Amino acid sequence: VSATAVDRLLRIGEVAERSGVTPRTIRYYEEIGLLASGPTREKGKHRLYDEADVERVRELTRLRDLLGVTLDELKQLVAAEDARAVLRRRFHETESQSERLRLVDEALPHVDAQLELVRKRIAELRKLERELEGRRTQLQKRRRELRG
Amino acid sequence: VSATAVDRLLRIGEVAERSGVTPRTIRYYEEIGLLASGPTREKGKHRLYDEADVERVRELTRLRDLLGVTLDELKQLVAAEDARAVLRRRFHETESQSERLRLVDEALPHVDAQLELVRKRIAELRKLERELEGRRTQLQKRRRELRG
């Protein structure tokens, strides 16, 4: 992993397009605290983002769509991503082994919480899949009977 | 399958409770045409339902939650269930083989449309599951390194 590419700064329209949402969604997520607002932006001036923000928006909408959670629930869930971000930034800054261990230990339960939700959803969808396959089989059987 | 149990008539509160929604949701679904309104209900009188309606509401909310579709999209999707209902009612009423065959042939593509959506969702969720498992493994590896 190299850190050679200095991130080009992006405007809201480009972030929106690359993450599959509208600028309005990005502003709304900032408003409710799902996305950090650039700390020193003068009122009326353009918002500026980087690659990490594009990734963040993609993660958020992906979890929102696939897990069907409210934005409030999403806020809790992405504490995992927040912890990961802290991990990445702080991990190399700190010398302390125990501090590093603490950061890792904090991130794990958040990932586990997401995994549990994902697996529950998969199980529900697989059940629905089996039922639909059953209906399909029934219909095809009837069709054969009617033709034969 | 016996048809011995004559369906007891249910009021909106019982239908709501048994299908896991509120009465408001049921009235709203009637309003937008997702649920049939009892054809001859005098204004101000109570709505009456049966077991089939409970099943219908369960199917609707299940597809809504698991597939994340709008109620407009849901209306298109459950053309499958509508076709199935027609099938059940009409199948035994009609003598015509070709009419029966037509009903079966109509139901199949609707079931297939639902199956396709369900499988697409499962694939997306499985991909997310794999990514989360990867993160988990990484975190556990780091933890072992910090401890060792």
Place this chain on the structure above:
DNA sequence: TTGCTCCTCACGTCACGTGAGGTGGC
């Protein structure tokens, strides 16, 4: 007859969509 559930407005909320009128920066 008394409760309990139902009825119909109608306004509130969440997660944005969609202009209106104005300013910023390559």
Place this chain on the structure above:
DNA sequence: TTGCTCCTCACGTCACGTGAGGTGGC
């Protein structure tokens, strides 16, 4: 300097939630 994109209100919409005031039926 001219476009294009951005800015901030602010009202609209979808899918209901939540009372307010009144009637129905065991």
